[in-house]
Amino acid sequence: MMLLGIDTCGASGTVALGHWESGAIDLVAQKEIAGKTYSAQLVPTIQQILEEQKVRLEDLEAVVVVHGPGSFTGVRIGVSTAKALAEALSIPLLAVSRLAVMAHKAGTDTAALDAGRGEFYFTDKDGEALLLPDEVRPRLTGSLAVCEQSTAQIFPEAVVVEQPSAADAVTFAVPRLAVKDFDDVAMVDGNYLRRSDAEIFANRAGQPSPGRE
DSSP: OEEEEEEOSSSSEEEEEEEEETTEEEEEEEEEEOTTOHHHHHHHHHHHHHHHTTOOGGGEEEEEEEOOSSOHHHHHHHHHHHHHHHHHHTOOEEEEOHHHHHHHHHTOSEEEEEEETTEEEEEETTEEEEEOHHHHGGGOOSOEEEOOHHHHHHOTTSEEOOOOOHHHHHHHTHHHHHTTOOBOGGGOOOOOSSOOHHHHHHHHTTOOOSSOO
């Protein structure tokens, strides 16, 4: 099974090609996309990696997309592109959390990402949440995975790993691929954990929120 991985949640993004067979992933290639260029560069980068590896769009058999948390714009672009490909090619889509991918990469039970405004995206056995540092610490069990220096400064005891990538996402997805645990393409959305500024300011002005409550 030829897989396309997409991750546009962070300061830079990646697309990856992987070949899954008999429960194992063979990473074929990965390409990086500069931050703030996703809208213009994601689709051309996908085309480029396919051409370089002599893989046709029709050869893709599933798409794995990191659907957040992270950059609102990056998440939207990555998810919408992944959904469009899955629908156009009639292939399965699998959405994974960036926090879960990072914890898997580090071999930890918990992970945290800088969410700005003094808050952190956090995951543990009880799920994902947007928390202040003093709310994170009581929930720590074992080691904490981080990938940003800003987060490592707040949690100096954390395990620092490189930013999770599309290749990491594809590797993380193997157990779900094995049991064909795919997502409903129509239902996949960004895993934002926080409302956008537009939603927050609209509510403050007494206007109805255009998105999640």
